[in-house]
Amino acid sequence: MPQKNINSTSSTASSTADQRVITYAQAGVEGVREEMLRNPDIFYIGQGIGPRGGNFQQSRGLWQEFGQARVRDTPIAERAQAGFGVGAALAGSHPIVDIVFMDFTLEAMGEIVQQASTIHYISNGRFKVPLMVRAAGGGIRSTGPHHSHTFWSFFAHIPGLKVVVPSTPYDVKGLIKTALRDENPIMFLEHKGLYGTKGHVPEEEYLIPFGEANVIRSGEDVTVVTLGKMVQRSLDAAEELQRNGISAEVIDLRTLVPLDKEAILKSITKTGRLVVVDEAYASCGISAEVAAIVAFEAIDQLDAPVVRICTLPTPHSFSPSTDSYLVPSVVRIVAEVSDLMKKKI
Amino acid sequence: MKRSSTAKNGSKLKQDKKIVLALYRKMVLIREFEMKAKEIFHSGKMPGFIHIYVGEEAVAAGVCAQLHQDDYVASTHRGHGHALAKGVAPRDAMAELMGVVTGCSGGRGGTMHLYDPEVGFLGSNGVVPPGILIAAGAGLSAQLRGTSQVAVAFFGDGGSNNGAFHEGLNLAAAWDLPVVFVCENNFYATEMPFSETTKNTNVASRAKAYGIPGIQVDGNDVMAVYEKAGEAIQRAREGGGPTLIECVTYRWFGHHAGDPGVSYRTKEEVAEWKERDPIGKLRNDSIAARLATETDFQRIDEEIKDVIEESADFALASPLEADSTALDHVFYSPAE
Numbered sequence A: 001m002p003q004k005n006i007n008s009t010s011s012t013a014s015s016t017a018d019q020r021v022i023t024y025a026q027a028g029v030e031g032v033r034e035e036m037l038r039n040p041d042i043f044y045i046g047q048g049i050g051p052r053g054g055n056f057q058q059s060r061g062l063w064q065e066f067g068q069a070r071v072r073d074t075p076i077a078e079r080a081q082a083g084f085g086v087g088a089a090l091a092g093s094h095p096i097v098d099i100v101f102m103d104f105t106l107e108a109m110g111e112i113v114q115q116a117s118t119i120h121y122i123s124n125g126r127f128k129v130p131l132m133v134r135a136a137g138g139g140i141r142s143t144g145p146h147h148s149h150t151f152w153s154f155f156a157h158i159p160g161l162k163v164v165v166p167s168t169p170y171d172v173k174g175l176i177k178t179a180l181r182d183e184n185p186i187m188f189l190e191h192k193g194l195y196g197t198k199g200h201v202p203e204e205e206y207l208i209p210f211g212e213a214n215v216i217r218s219g220e221d222v223t224v225v226t227l228g229k230m231v232q233r234s235l236d237a238a239e240e241l242q243r244n245g246i247s248a249e250v251i252d253l254r255t256l257v258p259l260d261k262e263a264i265l266k267s268i269t270k271t272g273r274l275v276v277v278d279e280a281y282a283s284c285g286i287s288a289e290v291a292a293i294v295a296f297e298a299i300d301q302l303d304a305p306v307v308r309i310c311t312l313p314t315p316h317s318f319s320p321s322t323d324s325y326l327v328p329s330v331v332r333i334v335a336e337v338s339d340l341m342k343k344k345i
Numbered sequence B: 001m002k003r004s005s006t007a008k009n010g011s012k013l014k015q016d017k018k019i020v021l022a023l024y025r026k027m028v029l030i031r032e033f034e035m036k037a038k039e040i041f042h043s044g045k046m047p048g049f050i051h052i053y054v055g056e057e058a059v060a061a062g063v064c065a066q067l068h069q070d071d072y073v074a075s076t077h078r079g080h081g082h083a084l085a086k087g088v089a090p091r092d093a094m095a096e097l098m099g100v101v102t103g104c105s106g107g108r109g110g111t112m113h114l115y116d117p118e119v120g121f122l123g124s125n126g127v128v129p130p131g132i133l134i135a136a137g138a139g140l141s142a143q144l145r146g147t148s149q150v151a152v153a154f155f156g157d158g159g160s161n162n163g164a165f166h167e168g169l170n171l172a173a174a175w176d177l178p179v180v181f182v183c184e185n186n187f188y189a190t191e192m193p194f195s196e197t198t199k200n201t202n203v204a205s206r207a208k209a210y211g212i213p214g215i216q217v218d219g220n221d222v223m224a225v226y227e228k229a230g231e232a233i234q235r236a237r238e239g240g241g242p243t244l245i246e247c248v249t250y251r252w253f254g255h256h257a258g259d260p261g262v263s264y265r266t267k268e269e270v271a272e273w274k275e276r277d278p279i280g281k282l283r284n285d286s287i288a289a290r291l292a293t294e295t296d297f298q299r300i301d302e303e304i305k306d307v308i309e310e311s312a313d314f315a316l317a318s319p320l321e322a323d324s325t326a327l328d329h330v331f332y333s334p335a336e
């Protein structure tokens, strides 16, 4: 059953008449709150995440409920946030380090990549690093070159980090809870443009396992693999394509590490065509990884070349027109998928 | 900073014999461990490269003697001394330097990644100087868990000029974390004199900028280090927040075992600091103060020689990790 809007319903939730609808940001708060109640070792640090409740309301009410000890505002010191997180994790706590803007994870890159990701392995399993780094990426309304990045591929490149990119309120809650029960370093990478979107989120507890992509719309002719904010755009494009007689299957990866190869390969076997839509750049990105997996493991299933629809390779422009031109749009997805349908190998 | 800053924080040697001998034992253990590691390195049997701590033993020994087993230490690239002083077994450390499976990190970490959760050793480190942040984070954890544990970060003069120093000290101070920041000022970062990269070479004076106590101590006087570290650790344990301690010291050898360490330092300078050997000083001072005898020290020397020989034999006889396990432990899983 194709679904029009992922934010008003969820493929994994049952659809009853009185479904509770909350935002993507509220779903995150609810997940964190439940886990903080459950596990006293969890604490939360970041800039503006205390009394103010976060730039995007992503920690709203946590400071008021859990107090200053467990929910602390930090100075503008991303490196210290991440480094303190590593040290606290080694000492037995379970920190949430909210960097807020994904762009500023760069300031903490050494701590995340050189320390957090390596220590379990290089200590031969003697230490573990239960640390969740939370950050939101993506462009919204001309956030410009320093506030629009989607760096998930950097992190997915690094052994020892798990990378989560939720696209719906339902997934945010289920995945953030799983992240906080996983005692590895986790990059929990949300999207600024999704925080205000609404969807059904059950009040009761549920977990979404890592490594299970969501086949969010089933189709026969072409597989569209996507993530984050591009999931909704891909679904909108699929609607449009349907009107033109093209049936697209849309797969939301949900986690990049671990990556659900099986879901991708299964779909390709059915459709024979692969499109990857990613708000990050194409070069060396997750789109390249997905294409490579299909090339290695299912090239004989492909009826046409692989297409990648990604943000064009420039810095993010402030200009409203240019900004929307650079990032994949529904129009571009429809056009490129339609073109692909005419091609054969 | 003057290179003869002994007097001000000079110790009075009022401590009892037990402490003197314990500090002596630790320093000799570190010295002999390093000399043996250097020997094995130059024989060509040791993989990688090592940073030798000889000359600076009083800092690690003096500070760590004030710590409990469940306190934390985060260390540096020159970290063998810190590991041994915190209680990592010499044979486990030596094996790790050899990259063999019996090492404290199973041979995967090596010299710059010694880890031991049993004694709160949060790693030597290949990067300069994230140990500052890691120790502060461990301190934060202790504060949140409501324990009286303390964390110590060691770092060099070079490390003190890195941004992590500022971010770490500022935030640890703001949150009154139970952390002691120990700068080992040996005047050089690789071949670079501290005074060439630094306007204010008095590291301890920077503490004022963070609103915490800062003290400079003769890092070759183990009793002075022991005393000053004791005060800072006690303060941290009681909720009084962090302290910055600058230990003025010197490395006898090059930056790493392959660096002769002479092109950028005069022979006279090196000789002058060898004269101020921290081990010799404790020995002479204690004998003069009639706290211990030559025989006491000789007995320890003999004991340590055996420990080091045994550690080296153990490390040299141990096998490398099998390829079949090389992919283990990328991720933690509860089944482990």
Ligand SMILES: Cc1ncc(C[n+]2csc(CCOP(=O)(O)OP(=O)(O)O)c2C)c(N)n1
Pocket: B077, B078, B126, B127, B128, B129, B155, B156, B157, B158, B159, B160, B184, B186, B188, B189, B190, B255
């Ligand atoms: C971030 C980073 N930059 C550069 C290096 C290379 N490096 C290793 S040790 C060192 C010098 C460190 O000097 P100092 O902190 O004074 O310690 P010391 O070697 O004197 O004990 C340098 C530059 C590194 N390991 N990490």
Ligand SMILES: [Mg+2]
Pocket: B156, B157, B158, B184, B185, B186, B187, B188, B189, B190
């Ligand atoms: Mg130095």
